[in-house]
Amino acid sequence: MSKGKIQDWHGCPTRYAAGILADKWCFLILRDALLHGKRTYSEFLNSPEGVSTNILADRLAKLEATGMLDRQIDPRKASRVCYFPTRKARDILPALLALMVWSTRHDQFTDAPESFAQAYNDDPVATVNWYEKEIDRVDASIKGSE
Amino acid sequence: MSKGKIQDWHGCPTRYAAGILADKWCFLILRDALLHGKRTYSEFLNSPEGVSTNILADRLAKLEATGMLDRQIDPRKASRVCYFPTRKARDILPALLALMVWSTRHDQFTDAPESFAQAYNDDPVATVNWYEKEIDRVDASIKGSE
DNA sequence: GTAACCACTTGCATATTGCAAGTAAAAATT
DNA sequence: AATTTTTACTTGCAATATGCAAGTGGTTAC
Numbered sequence: 001m002s003k004g005k006i007q008d009w010h011g012c013p014t015r016y017a018a019g020i021l022a023d024k025w026c027f028l029i030l031r032d033a034l035l036h037g038k039r040t041y042s043e044f045l046n047s048p049e050g051v052s053t054n055i056l057a058d059r060l061a062k063l064e065a066t067g068m069l070d071r072q073i074d075p076r077k078a079s080r081v082c083y084f085p086t087r088k089a090r091d092i093l094p095a096l097l098a099l100m101v102w103s104t105r106h107d108q109f110t111d112a113p114e115s116f117a118q119a120y121n122d123d124p125v126a127t128v129n130w131y132e133k134e135i136d137r138v139d140a141s142i143k144g145s146e
Numbered sequence: 147m148s149k150g151k152i153q154d155w156h157g158c159p160t161r162y163a164a165g166i167l168a169d170k171w172c173f174l175i176l177r178d179a180l181l182h183g184k185r186t187y188s189e190f191l192n193s194p195e196g197v198s199t200n201i202l203a204d205r206l207a208k209l210e211a212t213g214m215l216d217r218q219i220d221p222r223k224a225s226r227v228c229y230f231p232t233r234k235a236r237d238i239l240p241a242l243l244a245l246m247v248w249s250t251r252h253d254q255f256t257d258a259p260e261s262f263a264q265a266y267n268d269d270p271v272a273t274v275n276w277y278e279k280e281i282d283r284v285d286a287s288i289k290g291s292e
Numbered sequence: 293g294t295a296a297c298c299a300c301t302t303g304c305a306t307a308t309t310g311c312a313a314g315t316a317a318a319a320a321t322t
Numbered sequence: 323a324a325t326t327t328t329t330a331c332t333t334g335c336a337a338t339a340t341g342c343a344a345g346t347g348g349t350t351a352c
Contacts, residue, residue, distance in 0.1 A: 103159035
């Protein structure tokens with residue numbers, strides 16, 4: 001179980017988003033789940049930012065409690081756990097991609113190619129759909145072999 | 147001066163955004179500056195979330211250091227300080243509004259009217275421009291009377 | 293049957309936060 | 323001119339959260 005209380009800031013839309021997303025580790029876990037196809041505890045743990053094990057467990061529990069991740073035993077291997085991004089989590093893709101466009105503009109050392117921002121600005125819906133399909137593919141490849 | 151180190155996570159665009167935005171108080175200060183026309187220390191302090199004075203001072207310093215806010219003595223009253231949102235801060239408006247749309251969809255107790263999400267989805271550029279003009283008006287009304 | 297894998301939990305030192313009180317400069321009031 | 327008020331902070335300290343290292347308990351591979 002999670003140590004700290006879950007931020008439950010309803011009402012104001014910015015505050016509600018802040019309650020769920022304005023945490024460094026939650027933010028990066030969602031990046032890994034939505035953009036990099038990560039699903040298991042050890043995949044999240046191996047991200048280059050180096051989260052520690054207790055914090056990762058805490059944040060996964062929080063993201064599950066706020067309805068962003070769906071925790072399930074891996075059907076292929078019962079000692080493994082998968083955290084699938086929910087519809088609610090997928091729905092932040094437009095905002096997440098918009099933030100990434102912002103970063104490519106304002107971080108002079110950004111890794112993102114110029115083409116990324118251009119593609120998103122040209123057709124944001126198509127870009128979101130591309131990521132959604134990637135998520136579908138990853139999830140199907142896990143759940144399919146039930 | 148700020149106690150903690152400034153997060154300086156360049157490279158990955160999500161991580162860069164997280165380094166600046168993934169903090170509850172920074173997030174809410176930017177909301178107040180970009181959406182509610184707040185500029186002074188005491189205006190930010192009086193937000194309903196109730197930030198404490200030392201944290202507010204720390205976050206204002208961080209947002210200044212990361213180029214999000216421009217600290218200036220109020221030309222109308224030298225005992226007062228104004229924090230103006232920079233171009234870099236204004237540029238997160240599309241992402242911020244997209245997050246708010248997400249909140250109106252997923253927070254069942256949201257304060258935002260249905261029309262907000264609809265207006266943003268119909269014409270995001272026009273919505274961003276509307277907020278930009280509001281910011282211009284506030285800043286001009288302070289700087290104009292120099 | 294044993295070793296390795298995987299998802300955590302626990303204990304403890306350190307860092308951050310929140311609260312209350314205090315300070316210092318400028319502005320308004322008397 | 324002296325005093326009070328406004329404004330933007332700073333300081334000290336208790337409570338909370340984080341980060342690290344080590345440990346635990348099922349599952350799976352060999």
